[in-house]
Amino acid sequence: MDAFSFNKLIIFGVGLIGGSLARALRERAGIEGRVVGVGRSLRSVERALELGVIDEAVALDDDAALARALHGADLVLIAAPVAQTEPLLARIAPLLEARTIVTDAGSTKSDVVAAARAALGVKLAQFVPGHPIAGRESSGVDAALPDLYVDRNVVLCPLAENAPADVDRIAAMWRATGAAVHRMSETQHDRVFASVSHLPHVLSFALVEQILEAPDAELKFSFAAGGFRDFTRIAASSPEMWRDICVANRAALLAELDDYAAVLARFRAAIDASDGAALEAAFARSRVARKEWQERGSIKTSGDPAAK
Amino acid sequence: MDAFSFNKLIIFGVGLIGGSLARALRERAGIEGRVVGVGRSLRSVERALELGVIDEAVALDDDAALARALHGADLVLIAAPVAQTEPLLARIAPLLEARTIVTDAGSTKSDVVAAARAALGVKLAQFVPGHPIAGRESSGVDAALPDLYVDRNVVLCPLAENAPADVDRIAAMWRATGAAVHRMSETQHDRVFASVSHLPHVLSFALVEQILEAPDAELKFSFAAGGFRDFTRIAASSPEMWRDICVANRAALLAELDDYAAVLARFRAAIDASDGAALEAAFARSRVARKEWQERGSIKTSGDPAAK
Numbered sequence: 001m002d003a004f005s006f007n008k009l010i011i012f013g014v015g016l017i018g019g020s021l022a023r024a025l026r027e028r029a030g031i032e033g034r035v036v037g038v039g040r041s042l043r044s045v046e047r048a049l050e051l052g053v054i055d056e057a058v059a060l061d062d063d064a065a066l067a068r069a070l071h072g073a074d075l076v077l078i079a080a081p082v083a084q085t086e087p088l089l090a091r092i093a094p095l096l097e098a099r100t101i102v103t104d105a106g107s108t109k110s111d112v113v114a115a116a117r118a119a120l121g122v123k124l125a126q127f128v129p130g131h132p133i134a135g136r137e138s139s140g141v142d143a144a145l146p147d148l149y150v151d152r153n154v155v156l157c158p159l160a161e162n163a164p165a166d167v168d169r170i171a172a173m174w175r176a177t178g179a180a181v182h183r184m185s186e187t188q189h190d191r192v193f194a195s196v197s198h199l200p201h202v203l204s205f206a207l208v209e210q211i212l213e214a215p216d217a218e219l220k221f222s223f224a225a226g227g228f229r230d231f232t233r234i235a236a237s238s239p240e241m242w243r244d245i246c247v248a249n250r251a252a253l254l255a256e257l258d259d260y261a262a263v264l265a266r267f268r269a270a271i272d273a274s275d276g277a278a279l280e281a282a283f284a285r286s287r288v289a290r291k292e293w294q295e296r297g298s299i300k301t302s303g304d305p306a307a308k
Numbered sequence: 309m310d311a312f313s314f315n316k317l318i319i320f321g322v323g324l325i326g327g328s329l330a331r332a333l334r335e336r337a338g339i340e341g342r343v344v345g346v347g348r349s350l351r352s353v354e355r356a357l358e359l360g361v362i363d364e365a366v367a368l369d370d371d372a373a374l375a376r377a378l379h380g381a382d383l384v385l386i387a388a389p390v391a392q393t394e395p396l397l398a399r400i401a402p403l404l405e406a407r408t409i410v411t412d413a414g415s416t417k418s419d420v421v422a423a424a425r426a427a428l429g430v431k432l433a434q435f436v437p438g439h440p441i442a443g444r445e446s447s448g449v450d451a452a453l454p455d456l457y458v459d460r461n462v463v464l465c466p467l468a469e470n471a472p473a474d475v476d477r478i479a480a481m482w483r484a485t486g487a488a489v490h491r492m493s494e495t496q497h498d499r500v501f502a503s504v505s506h507l508p509h510v511l512s513f514a515l516v517e518q519i520l521e522a523p524d525a526e527l528k529f530s531f532a533a534g535g536f537r538d539f540t541r542i543a544a545s546s547p548e549m550w551r552d553i554c555v556a557n558r559a560a561l562l563a564e565l566d567d568y569a570a571v572l573a574r575f576r577a578a579i580d581a582s583d584g585a586a587l588e589a590a591f592a593r594s595r596v597a598r599k600e601w602q603e604r605g606s607i608k609t610s611g612d613p614a615a616k
Contacts, residue, residue, distance in 0.1 A: 133533050182531075184527075192527055192531050195519060195528050196519065196531055196533070196535075196536045197533065197535050197536065199515070200535050200539040203511055203515065204594075206568065206572050207507070208593075209590050210503075210564075211597075214503065214567075216500070219492075219496075219500055220500050220504050221504070221601050222605065223463070223490075224505075225441050225461075225505065227508050228504045230541040231538070231542060232508075234538060235595065236595050236598040236599050237591075237595065242587070243588040243591060244584070246578075246587050247584050250579055250580070250582060254579060257572070257576050258576075259521075260514065260518050261569070263514045263517050263521070264510075264514050264569065267510055267514055267517075268569075270554075271554050271561060272558070276555050280548060281547075283513050283543075283545075283550050283551060284547040285516075285520060286512075286513045286516035286520070286540075286544075287547055289519075289520055290540050290541075293529050293532065294537075294544070
């Protein structure tokens, strides 16, 4: 029932994410469909062709080649920076056949859904928003791996307009890579990732920024040790990508930032009052939760989780 | 000139830090002095004796044994939680011979200096405040290692009252463990570590606390991935230790928290205004600094560092 195959898959942006999907479907799942990579220029997809990750390379501005590629395609993946989702969808909308299902790999979803509504018009139902949660410390097609998605989570945010069978087909594609597929609304998705991913990135960038502005920055960096190293590892992430995510997920991120500032103000008050008991109680709660998360990948709370 | 030896070293609190000093001096530096471990109870230092980390175990409340231990001791290390520094120094003050130099391993220094002033009186000159910067993910004497301090930093915060030769002797002791020894004032020390160590711990605890308070905490934890893992690794640190550090280094930590809140407010304003250029510029600065720190253990800034 979950068997997945395809005839032609078009990937816009063949980097770590798109390249790993292609490799996973071919090398891990053994599926023999044709994979076409589309880049801003031919040059940007040449390496993927060289590596055998794709069967054919197409430049985005080559009207004839793009039309040929999309003709008969059953699947399209948009794996470009989220800010490019709307122009890309607008570019392919007129070429999209009724049989083709489009999905994406963007880190934010409300903005992607808005972009799809604006760009696809009556073809909106063909677009199934998605987000594979995979490491991005390295990037580019050279870093693509057939097992990048094994035991990773992929979130789909189906639209009311989607045919259930189309959503199931995108889910089956991701399961073929070894991923676990989850479904939630785009609002829920953006709130969750604003909290556990986007906010920590902003907080980490802010700590390095603060030290850089200090008059004794050199001295401070020279005594930074293991705690600083772990805390700021994500401050070496791509400035362009995180700029886009902050802007794209603005509303949810601002809400999380404000909640965080409130917790920090409470901690500040406890430190100011030398309220050791309050600090210890909060730190102990965090420690237990962090250890439980580390061991199980989740925690049990007394609260009522938003999705079951 | 740097040759170091001792006749009798007394260690109050034989855990990771105290135990590793004893092992380093004996096993790494090959020094044959006698090492006496003092614990709150005999039981708390029995394991160190079993492991051969110390030659003799003494209970803190055993007046006669403690007096015998301190008789003829040339060195004393206080390696107990910082909150216990003052009572420990008060306990040993009357037993301290003129030849004995006392140092400590506390993570904060202004409060330790205040404690020493209160507890030691005219014997204050015999106390050389210190702080070995060594990982503390594991704790207890079973985690003690002879090479824990190799290529680590040790900060000494000499007092105006200290004899230079006594400070040199404590520096030589730490160098014998393989550490690099630095000197700065206790105020400078506390500001530096408030920034690069204490603040990130508070920020990390606060993120986990915030998620725990969210109605969809379970869902959020279940999608937390690599960025969250690194950012919150220090949120699994000892609640008691970090409670003590927050209270002991209150003034410097509050100043860093306020500076951090100001940076975060600026980032918030840029996100609110969808000011991608400002965000990208800040993130790019952080990324360059973080990468340079990773590669060199320090950064070059245009600023004038407080200490050369």
